Amino acid sequence: MQFFFEVLIGGLLSGVMYSFVALGFVLIYKASGVFNFAQGAMVFAAALTFVGFQELGVPFWLALLIAFGVMVVLGILTERIVLRPLVNQPPITLFMATIGLTYVIEGLAQGAWGANVRGLELGIQDEPIEWLMETANISVSKFDLFGAGVAALLVTLLALFFQYTRIGRALRAVADDHQAALSIGIPLQQIWRIVWAVAGFVALVAGLIWGARNGVSFSLTFTALKALPVLILGGFTSIPGAIVGGLIIGSTEKLAEVYLGEYVGGGIDSWFPYVMALAFLLVRPEGLFGEKHIDRV
Amino acid sequence: MKISTTLIAVALLAGVVGDTMAQANEQFIGLPSYRVGAYAAGGSGIYGGWIDYMTLINERDGGVNGVKLSWEECETEYNNARGVECYERMKKKGSTGNSVFQPLSTGITYSVLDKVAADKIPLVTIGYGRTDAADGRVFPWVFPMITTYWSQATTMVKYIGSKEGGLDKLNGKKIAYLYHDSAYGKEGLAVLEKQAQKYGFTFVPLAVAHPGNEQQSQWLKIRQEKPDWVILWGWGVMNPTALKAAAKTGFSREKMVGVWWSGAEEDTIPAGDASKGFTAAGFNVAGANYPVVKAIQDHVYKKNKGNMEDKSRIGSVYYNRGVVHGIITVEAMRTAQAKFGKKPLNGDEMRWGFEHLHIDAKRLKELGAEGFMPDLKITCNDHEGSGKVKYQQWDGKQWKVVSDWIEPDREMVRPMIEESAAKYAKEKNITPRDCSKEG
Numbered sequence: 001m002q003f004f005f006e007v008l009i010g011g012l013l014s015g016v017m018y019s020f021v022a023l024g025f026v027l028i029y030k031a032s033g034v035f036n037f038a039q040g041a042m043v044f045a046a047a048l049t050f051v052g053f054q055e056l057g058v059p060f061w062l063a064l065l066i067a068f069g070v071m072v073v074l075g076i077l078t079e080r081i082v083l084r085p086l087v088n089q090p091p092i093t094l095f096m097a098t099i100g101l102t103y104v105i106e107g108l109a110q111g112a113w114g115a116n117v118r119g120l121e122l123g124i125q126d127e128p129i130e131w132l133m134e135t136a137n138i139s140v141s142k143f144d145l146f147g148a149g150v151a152a153l154l155v156t157l158l159a160l161f162f163q164y165t166r167i168g169r170a171l172r173a174v175a176d177d178h179q180a181a182l183s184i185g186i187p188l189q190q191i192w193r194i195v196w197a198v199a200g201f202v203a204l205v206a207g208l209i210w211g212a213r214n215g216v217s218f219s220l221t222f223t224a225l226k227a228l229p230v231l232i233l234g235g236f237t238s239i240p241g242a243i244v245g246g247l248i249i250g251s252t253e254k255l256a257e258v259y260l261g262e263y264v265g266g267g268i269d270s271w272f273p274y275v276m277a278l279a280f281l282l283v284r285p286e287g288l289f290g291e292k293h294i295d296r297v
Numbered sequence: 298m299k300i301s302t303t304l305i306a307v308a309l310l311a312g313v314v315g316d317t318m319a320q321a322n323e324q325f326i327g328l329p330s331y332r333v334g335a336y337a338a339g340g341s342g343i344y345g346g347w348i349d350y351m352t353l354i355n356e357r358d359g360g361v362n363g364v365k366l367s368w369e370e371c372e373t374e375y376n377n378a379r380g381v382e383c384y385e386r387m388k389k390k391g392s393t394g395n396s397v398f399q400p401l402s403t404g405i406t407y408s409v410l411d412k413v414a415a416d417k418i419p420l421v422t423i424g425y426g427r428t429d430a431a432d433g434r435v436f437p438w439v440f441p442m443i444t445t446y447w448s449q450a451t452t453m454v455k456y457i458g459s460k461e462g463g464l465d466k467l468n469g470k471k472i473a474y475l476y477h478d479s480a481y482g483k484e485g486l487a488v489l490e491k492q493a494q495k496y497g498f499t500f501v502p503l504a505v506a507h508p509g510n511e512q513q514s515q516w517l518k519i520r521q522e523k524p525d526w527v528i529l530w531g532w533g534v535m536n537p538t539a540l541k542a543a544a545k546t547g548f549s550r551e552k553m554v555g556v557w558w559s560g561a562e563e564d565t566i567p568a569g570d571a572s573k574g575f576t577a578a579g580f581n582v583a584g585a586n587y588p589v590v591k592a593i594q595d596h597v598y599k600k601n602k603g604n605m606e607d608k609s610r611i612g613s614v615y616y617n618r619g620v621v622h623g624i625i626t627v628e629a630m631r632t633a634q635a636k637f638g639k640k641p642l643n644g645d646e647m648r649w650g651f652e653h654l655h656i657d658a659k660r661l662k663e664l665g666a667e668g669f670m671p672d673l674k675i676t677c678n679d680h681e682g683s684g685k686v687k688y689q690q691w692d693g694k695q696w697k698v699v700s701d702w703i704e705p706d707r708e709m710v711r712p713m714i715e716e717s718a719a720k721y722a723k724e725k726n727i728t729p730r731d732c733s734k735e736g
Contacts, residue, residue, distance in 0.1 A: 003517070003521060006517060006520075007514070007517055010513045010517060011513070014511060014513055106333075106334075107333065110333050110337060114341075114606065114607065115332060115333065115337030115338050115340075115341050116338055116341075116563070116607065116610075117338045117537075117563040117564075117566065117567050118566070118567060119566050119567045119568070119569050120567075121569060126541050126544060126545050126571070127544060127545055127547075128545065128546075128547060133547075139517075139520065139545070139546060139547070141545045143545075210510075213538075213541065214510050214534050214537055214538045214541065214567065215534065215537045215566075215567020215568065216567070217338065217533070217534055217563075217567065218334060218335045218336075218337065218338075219335060219508050219510055219533055219534035221335075222335075222508045222510060222534075223510065226511070253514075254513055254514045254517070257514030257515070258514050258517055258518060261504075261514065265504060266478065266502070266503060266504035266515075267478035267504030267505060267506040268506070269506055269511060269514055270478075270506030270507065271506075
């Protein structure tokens with residue numbers, strides 16, 4: 001039973017890591033209806049920029065600020081060059097544009113900083129908490145707990161931002177109905193720029209956490225793959241959904257790998273979350289926290 | 298107007314003729330490299346070292362017996378389709394066509410396996426590709442040289458045995474095999490299972506799904522199974538993730554042995570302190586103090602003709618692996634020139650050179666590569682060579698050699714190679730060559 005709990009806790013904490021990336025997808029989808037395929041590339045570019053400036057001798061907080069600035073500029077340029085010319089185009093066109101954007105961001109980041117794999121230290125050791133190990137023989141990583149704390153803080157900040165600020169309310173209005181929001185004078189393009197900048201900030205935080213865990217390399221772009229089943233499960237428009245979806249996916253994939261993996265040759269944690277998400281779609285197509293879509297005909 | 302037009306035409310013609318004449322005495326080598334994408338870190342290091350070695354031969358020696366080396370890179374991004382496209386694009390380049398294809402990718406290797414025989418271009422796969430291609434009777438155009446995955450797996454067991462006080466001490470021990478869940482990762486399974494039967498240790502295979510950036514379940518299993526050793530058969534992000542996860546689980550890195558695609562600076566540096574004590578296999582070692590690497594710095598970098606943007610990577614595992622690629626290619630060319638004359642060689646002639654390649658200890662010393670790579674002798678029957686592997690340990694800052702060259706368990710591996718190659722020959726309706734009749 002102790003081992004079961006260890007797997008479960010480890011899975012829940014891993015799920016929080018997936019939620020980081022899923023949050024970026026949710027923000028952009030919520031405000032503009034665009035499924036941003038480039039979110040994984042943004043995570044990679046943000047982390048690489050941060051580490052790149054640190055290598056140049058820039059102090060931690062300044063490098064963080066510069067990397068955030070770069071992500072804001074990237075968001076603004078994306079809105080100006082990619083999204084604005086495609087206003088009123090079908091969602092699939094915008095989705096295809098973000099696929100192209102993925103390759104551009106990946107190429108620019110590698111072109112600017114090189115293809116070397118880098119280490120990233122945030123000062124939190126990725127090792128078990130000793131007293132938990134000694135008292136209950138359960139291994140829980142300090143770093144994973146730190147990641148969960150950062151996720152909780154990020155979600156709280158985003159929830160407050162959406163709920164209580166003027167921009168947040170405007171964002172929600174745009175998400176509900178573009179035309180109606182425009183008709184009452186909400187500047188759509190400015191809202192898009194803000195939401196891409198916020199998604200850039202979320203990508204930076206995700207990049208730092210994942211980068212500190214596994215190193216800063218091109219593989220950070222693959223983190224997006226982990227976010228997709230989380231989104232399907234939690235719903236594309238819900239911030240709490242991204243967190244709850246992450247927790248469910250993280251825990252079930254770990255339990256499945258440990259208890260079922262050996263019967264099917266192992267390595268099932270890559271596809272099991274997708275099977276779960278697809279099964280869930282059959283029961284609740286809009287996801288756990290997604291908005292139910294009703295069309296009047 | 299007419300005069301100037303004529304002059305331009307003459308100048309252009311002279312340029313074209315000059316260029317063609319220069320090409321006529323150059324050996325063209327197509328390089329299907331990858332410098333962007335997921336595996337760019339490995340690609341840029343290996344192809345950088347390889348190009349630097351060829352530049353050294355041109356700058357210091359004026360080419361190979363007067364034949365200058367020329368090359369062109371084609372970006373594959375480690376993608377099979379792009380690799381095939383590069384193969385097709387380069388195969389007719391140069392005065393004799395592309396003389397050798399080395400894609401540094403098992404996937405691309407499989408994709409062009411049938412093409413190379415038809416086009417008569419040797420396919421050289423150093424440290425990757427199809428292990429059974431070591432049977433030169435069935436695969437005359439393929440050269441998985443120096444050592445193969447199967448040979449390496451047996452040296453891993455020998456290395457672990459040496460740390461336990463002898464191979465007989467492995468009886469009753471438990472070894473976990475943490476592998477990339479792909480054809481590459483599964484290469485080690487069969488031979489390690491056989492080794493487990495031979496030496497009496499318990500073998501625990503644990504698959505990690507691509508790309509390997511999440512391994513918590515596997516390490517929880519390791520915590521539960523409590524193996525004595527873990528063999529890490531990873532690639533890319535899977536390696537630093539495994540090292541970090543081992544630290545998190547409290548598993549000693551001193552008890553982890555990695556495959557040669559887990560044993561580069563690119564694998565250990567991202568994992569920081571968690572990498573300290575980790576040991577990995579290699580058919581080349583790290584270090585910039587070898588005479589061959591020093592010669593590159595003297596004759597290439599001092600003239601600002603080096604390929605590496607980041608000069609701190611000179612002497613790294615991947616960079617030196619590229620130098621090994623360069624040495625083998627140039628030495629095969631030298632061998633072939635001894636038979637066919639000091640001229641640019643076509644693929645068929647280069648194939649002969651590879652098949653008669655013999656780099657012994659004396660030659661390694663002359664090349665400035667003593668201890669840098671193992672000796673090897675290729676024959677019609679054996680396209681592998683020595684199969685020898687060395688082990689290096691990460692001390693927190695750099696790799697330190699901790700073993701001599703370890704011989705593989707040939708008695709076990711060679712029959713497996715022949716059995717697998719015979720099966721392939723039957724499937725493809727290939728009649729194996731009679732090596733006693735080969736020149």
